Every structure is written in structure tokens, then in C-alpha cells.
Amino acid sequence: MHSDVLVVGAGITGMMAALHLADAGARVTLVDAGENAGTWANAGSLHVQMQSRFMRLYPDQVPAVEASLPLYKAAAEEWVRLDAFYGPFELVRKGGLMLAEGTVQLRFLEDKAKRETARGLTVEMLDRPALDRIAPWLGPQIVGAELCHDEGKLNPLIANARLLAELGRRGIVTIRDRILGIEQGSDGVTAQGQSGTYQADQALIASAWGAGDMVRGLGVTIPTRAEPLHMNITEAAAVSIGHLIQHAERSITLKQLGQGQIVIGGGWPARDRGRIMPPEVLAASFLGNVALAARLVPQIGGLRVIRTWAGMNTTADGGSTIGRLPQASRVVMALPGDAGYTLGPLVARMAAGVALGTAPEADMGRFAPARFAA
Numbered sequence: 001m002h003s004d005v006l007v008v009g010a011g012i013t014g015m016m017a018a019l020h021l022a023d024a025g026a027r028v029t030l031v032d033a034g035e036n037a038g039t040w041a042n043a044g045s046l047h048v049q050m051q052s053r054f055m056r057l058y059p060d061q062v063p064a065v066e067a068s069l070p071l072y073k074a075a076a077e078e079w080v081r082l083d084a085f086y087g088p089f090e091l092v093r094k095g096g097l098m099l100a101e102g103t104v105q106l107r108f109l110e111d112k113a114k115r116e117t118a119r120g121l122t123v124e125m126l127d128r129p130a131l132d133r134i135a136p137w138l139g140p141q142i143v144g145a146e147l148c149h150d151e152g153k154l155n156p157l158i159a160n161a162r163l164l165a166e167l168g169r170r171g172i173v174t175i176r177d178r179i180l181g182i183e184q185g186s187d188g189v190t191a192q193g194q195s196g197t198y199q200a201d202q203a204l205i206a207s208a209w210g211a212g213d214m215v216r217g218l219g220v221t222i223p224t225r226a227e228p229l230h231m232n233i234t235e236a237a238a239v240s241i242g243h244l245i246q247h248a249e250r251s252i253t254l255k256q257l258g259q260g261q262i263v264i265g266g267g268w269p270a271r272d273r274g275r276i277m278p279p280e281v282l283a284a285s286f287l288g289n290v291a292l293a294a295r296l297v298p299q300i301g302g303l304r305v306i307r308t309w310a311g312m313n314t315t316a317d318g319g320s321t322i323g324r325l326p327q328a329s330r331v332v333m334a335l336p337g338d339a340g341y342t343l344g345p346l347v348a349r350m351a352a353g354v355a356l357g358t359a360p361e362a363d364m365g366r367f368a369p370a371r372f373a374a
């Protein structure tokens, strides 16, 4: 089978890239191995401010994330546009609160807020009386917070289902196959899958943790790694939480869906069981994650957890990777950096623009795969 663009990976990035390409008139083949997509496990936080968890775990990657902050802000705006066009996805953009439980954490947030303001984010520090006006349900030990007005939340299951339906309307069906390798010839690319061979003028790689291995033979070593993470969701709560909630030091995100349930996550580990099996839920992560949520919002302590699961995130060097491979110019990478569900649609549009030859909308140099060239 021969198409204009072969899209590998049908998570949020691959789905959105396929939509943009098809809408521009390209014949698209979409192939996905059906293995552990972060897109179908994620929490639906629209992250813009730097996450304290990430800063603590990956300090060497913070410069790449900090330099990309304008991309995060633009990515949240991209989701607002998508919500208007294909939604509603229960998208709410009231902002995100990062909570402090003491003065050291408050100082950390104040410094972070200055750095983020310098990169164009809309952030402010709130003291406890100011917090009480917008989040009176917070625990008594919270002394203040950073509020990032650019942040938001949505229901990813609704968004994914709607975008999948849009693909179906355009006649794009995901082919289940695992791509083992890609070669570039003089007139196109050939991707060898476990079940088939795919030929196209170009390939767009949106296979997240699976991307590094796939393109290693093409002269780049992109250090994509799978990171198994834990999630919980409670029954519907009486409390009304409008903001995305995080903590200045501890790993947590919590937010309320449109039907009242509280989604609790934020990077607690799960156990890797390989690429085919979903990661295994760890009791320590389950207990630690919900206990922390109940400490921050005491009313959560009275709720039942109705489901707990784990999924595969992807890490690389902190930055997004968008653009043509230096030694295989028919292969376009579309790999969002940290918080890839937030970034996915914008990264997809930028990568599709590269494949279509339309002018890039941002300075693409920072995201170029050439930084990984062997």
C-alpha cells in the first residue's frame, strides 16, 4: 500500500497529525501497535507551568522545558480551539494552582513564578486569604499557592473518542501493526511491520516511547524511554474544584471532571511489564497518591476510589522533537516533550505542517531532531 504520508502511532499526536494531513488533501495511512498509549491512560491536565515533580526528578531537563514554556501556553490555546471545533471535551481553563505547605515551598514557587513570567506565562502568587476566596476546600496547612492562569483540564476519554470519530469520518482507520524499522529510498520511505509493508512519500513518527528504537537505523539516537505511571479516580464529590491542583514539592495532580469525579495522579510510579501489558498498579502508589490528595483537600478523604490504573508516559530530553531527520529528510518526527497530552495537538499540527511543506509557525530550530544526530 502506498500513501502520501504514513503516520506511525495513533495516540493524540498521531491522530491529530493524521487529521491535519487528511484535511490538507494528503492520502494518509495510520498504523499503531495497540500498545500502551499514554493517550488512553492520561489524566487530562493541561499543563503550562513547570511541574515541581519534573524539576525534582529530571533537573538536567529543566532548561529544555523552561525554554519551551511559550509552546505549552500555545498548546493549551490549541486545545481550546479543538474543543470549540470538535468538542465539547469538558474543557475548563480556570487555571492551575500549585500549593505550598510552608515558607520554603512558597519561596520555591515565587522564584518559579518569576522565571515563568519572564517566558510569557500569566502567573501570580496567592496568599491564604486569596486562596480562600477561590478554593475554600483546601486543607488548613496550605499557606499559599502559585496560580497559572494559562492552565486547564479536560476529559481525555471524551476528547479521544471524538477525535477518533473525526478520523473515521475522513475514512482513516487505524491499522494494527508494529513497525519494526523504516528505510528511506530515492522516491519514498518503506516501513516494515510485523504484518505488512508500508510505502509512502513520507513518514510521520508519533510513536512516543517506541520512536527512539524505530529511527535509530536512520542516524539519530533519540533517548525515548517508557515511564510507567499510576492514576486513580473517585466517585463524584460534593465539593466543587474548578482548578487543576498540584503541589510545590510532592507528586500530585488532582482535578474534577464534569460529572463530579476527582481524577488523582501526578506521577506516582507503576511497575513496567513490557510494551504489550499495561504497567502493574503498585499498592504503595495507590495509597500514597490518595492519602496526599486527602491531605490537600480533606473532603476527598470521605470518597471511594472507583477505579485505579497505570499507563505509559514517555520521557526523552525534556524538549519536544519536531521536524525532519537530518539524514532521512522524508521522515518527520512528532514527539511532544513532558506533558505530552497537552502538547500533542500543537506538536501534531507543527509536524504535519513540516510534512506538507507549509511554513512552520514557530521557531522550529529548538525542536529539531538534528540535536540527536549521531
Ligand SMILES: Cc1cc2nc3c(=O)[nH]c(=O)nc-3n(C[C@H](O)[C@H](O)[C@H](O)COP(=O)(O)OP(=O)(O)OC[C@H]3O[C@@H](n4cnc5c(N)ncnc54)[C@H](O)[C@@H]3O)c2cc1C
Pocket: 008, 009, 010, 011, 012, 013, 014, 031, 032, 033, 034, 035, 036, 037, 038, 039, 040, 041, 042, 043, 044, 045, 046, 047, 177, 178, 179, 180, 206, 207, 208, 209, 210, 211, 214, 228, 229, 230, 231, 265, 310, 311, 312, 313, 314, 334, 335, 336, 338, 339, 340, 341, 342, 343, 344
Ligand atoms: C498515567 C499518565 C497520566 C498522564 N497525565 C497527563 C496529563 O494529565 N497531561 C498531559 O499533558 N500529559 C499526561 N500524560 C502524558 C501523555 O499521556 C503522553 O505524553 C501523551 O499521551 C503522548 O501522546 P502521543 O500520541 O505522543 O503518544 P502515545 O499516546 O503514547 O501513543 C504512542 C503510540 O505509538 C504506538 N507505537 C509505539 N511503538 C510503535 C511501533 N513500533 N509501531 C507502531 N506503533 C507503535 C503505541 O502503540 C501507542 O499507541 C500522562 C501519561 C500517563 C501515563
